[in-house]
Amino acid sequence: MIKNHLRRYLPAILPAILTLLTTSGAFAQAAGHKSESVFSAIVHGGALVIFIWLCILTTSTIMVTLIIQLALSLKKEKLAPPPLVDSLRQLIGSGNYQEAWETCNANRNYFANVLKSGLNRIGRGKDAVEASLAEHGMREATLLRTRNSYLSVIGVVSPMIGLLGTVIGMMGAFAALGDTGMSDPRALSAKISEVLLATAAGLFIAIPAFVSYYIFRNVSQASIVHADDIVNQLVTDIPFEELAGMQIGENFAHAGAPAPAAAAAGRPMMPGMPRAAAAPAAAACPVCAGSITVGQSPCPHCGSVLSW
Numbered sequence: 001m002i003k004n005h006l007r008r009y010l011p012a013i014l015p016a017i018l019t020l021l022t023t024s025g026a027f028a029q030a031a032g033h034k035s036e037s038v039f040s041a042i043v044h045g046g047a048l049v050i051f052i053w054l055c056i057l058t059t060s061t062i063m064v065t066l067i068i069q070l071a072l073s074l075k076k077e078k079l080a081p082p083p084l085v086d087s088l089r090q091l092i093g094s095g096n097y098q099e100a101w102e103t104c105n106a107n108r109n110y111f112a113n114v115l116k117s118g119l120n121r122i123g124r125g126k127d128a129v130e131a132s133l134a135e136h137g138m139r140e141a142t143l144l145r146t147r148n149s150y151l152s153v154i155g156v157v158s159p160m161i162g163l164l165g166t167v168i169g170m171m172g173a174f175a176a177l178g179d180t181g182m183s184d185p186r187a188l189s190a191k192i193s194e195v196l197l198a199t200a201a202g203l204f205i206a207i208p209a210f211v212s213y214y215i216f217r218n219v220s221q222a223s224i225v226h227a228d229d230i231v232n233q234l235v236t237d238i239p240f241e242e243l244a245g246m247q248i249g250e251n252f253a254h255a256g257a258p259a260p261a262a263a264a265a266g267r268p269m270m271p272g273m274p275r276a277a278a279a280p281a282a283a284a285c286p287v288c289a290g291s292i293t294v295g296q297s298p299c300p301h302c303g304s305v306l307s308w
Contacts, residue, residue, distance in 0.1 A: 052161060052164055052165040052168070052198065053165065053198070053201075055161050056158065056161055056162065056165075056198070056201050056202065056205065059154055059157065059158050059161065059205055060158075060205050062150070062154065063151065063154050063158075063205060063208070063209050063212075066147060066148075066150055066151055066154075066212075067151070067208075067212050067216075069147065070147060070148055070151075070212075070216045070219075070220075071216075073144075074144070074216060074219050074220045074223055075223065076222070076223045076226050076227070078109065078223075079109060079110040079111055079144075079223045079224065079226070079227045080109070080110065080111035080223075080226060080227040080230050081107075081109065081111070083287050083288055083302065084103070084107055084109075084111065084112065084287055084304075085111065085230055087103060087285075087286045087287045087288075087289070088100050088103060088104070088112075088115065088234060088286075089234060091103065091286060092234050092235075092238065093237075097119055097122055097238075097243070097246075097248050098248055098249075099286060100115075100119060100286075101116060101119045101120070101248050101249055102286075102306075103286040103287070103306075104116035104119065106297075106304065106305045106306050107287070107304060107305070110140050110141075110144065110223075110224065110227050111227045111230065111231065113136065113140055114133055114136050114137045114140055114227070114228070114231050115133075115231050115234065115235075117132045117133065117135075117136035118130075118132050118133045118136075118231070118235055119248050119249070120132065120248060120249045122238065122240070122243055122246060122248050123243055123244060123245050123246035123247055123248065125240050125244070126238075126240045129235055129238075129240070130235075133228075133231060133232070133235070137224075137228055137231075141220075141224050144220050144224070145217070145220060148213060148216045148217055148220060149213075151209045151210070151212050151213035151216070152209070152210070152213045154205065154206070154209040155205075155206045155207075155209035155210040155213060156206075158202045158203075158205040158206045158209065159199070159202040159203055159206045160202070161198075161202055162198045162199040162200070162201050162202020162203065162205075163198075163199055163202065164198075165195070165198030165199070165202075166195050166196055166198045166199045168195075169192075169194065169195025169196075169198065170192065170195055172195075173192055173195060285299040285301060285302060285304065285306070286304075286306070287299060287302050287304040287306075288301050288302035288304070290302065292306075
C-alpha cells in the first residue's frame, strides 16, 4: 500500500522540493552571496551527499504518505461504519447469528473483524466470547498502530540523516579552509550555511512527523474505544445459555441446520440460519436494507461485498 502511495505522490512532491532547493540558492545570490544554488552544491558534493539528500527526500515522501493514509483510515466511521453497525444490530437482535457472521466476513474493518471472532465462539459461552473479543481486538489495534509507529521512526531517523550530511559538509569546508586559509571568510560562511541546510531539512521532517505521531496515536485510541463499545453492546443481550453448542461460521452447515429443501417445504429454521438457505427470490441487503437478488454481490445500492 505504501508503494502505491509513493507512486502516486512522489511525482508531485519531488519536483516541488527540488525547486525549493534550487530557488533557495537563487535567493542567496540575490542577497549578495557568491554561492552556487543548493541543488548544485548537492550535485557537486559527491555520491555520499547525493545519497543523504535522496534519503531525506524519500523520508519526507513516506511521511506525507503515512499522514494522508492514517488521516483517512483512522476515522471512527472507517473502523465502525454506521450502516454496518445498524445492520448487525438488527441481525443479532433477531437471532440471525450466522447471517451476522457472513456480513462481518464480507466487510473487512476493525469492527467487523472483532465481532466476527466473537460470533465464532458464540456456542461456547459468554466467557469464551469475551475472551475472543479482547484477544482479537488487541491484535487488530496493534495492526492499526503499526503504521503510526513508522512516523515515530521517521521523527528519530531524519535528524540523524540531516546531521550526517552536515558533518560531511563541515569536513569538506574545514578541509578547504586548511588549504586556502582565511583569505575569503565570506565563502567559508556561505559553505557552512549550505551544509547546515541538511540539519534544517532533517528537523523540518522530524517535527511534523512527531506531532502527527502523537495526534494519530490519540485518534486511533479514541476510534478503537468507540468500536469496542459498540461490539460489547451488541453481544451483551445474546442468550448464551440457549445457544450452547451452536456452531457459527464456516462450519454452520455441519451443525445440524436443516437442508434447503426442508426449509423450502415450510419446516422451521433454526436461529441464525442464513436467509440464502430458504432460496427466496429476493432479499434485503444486510448493510443498507435495499432490495437485492439472492446471490447478488456487490450490493447495487451501497456497494458492500456480500457473502452468500
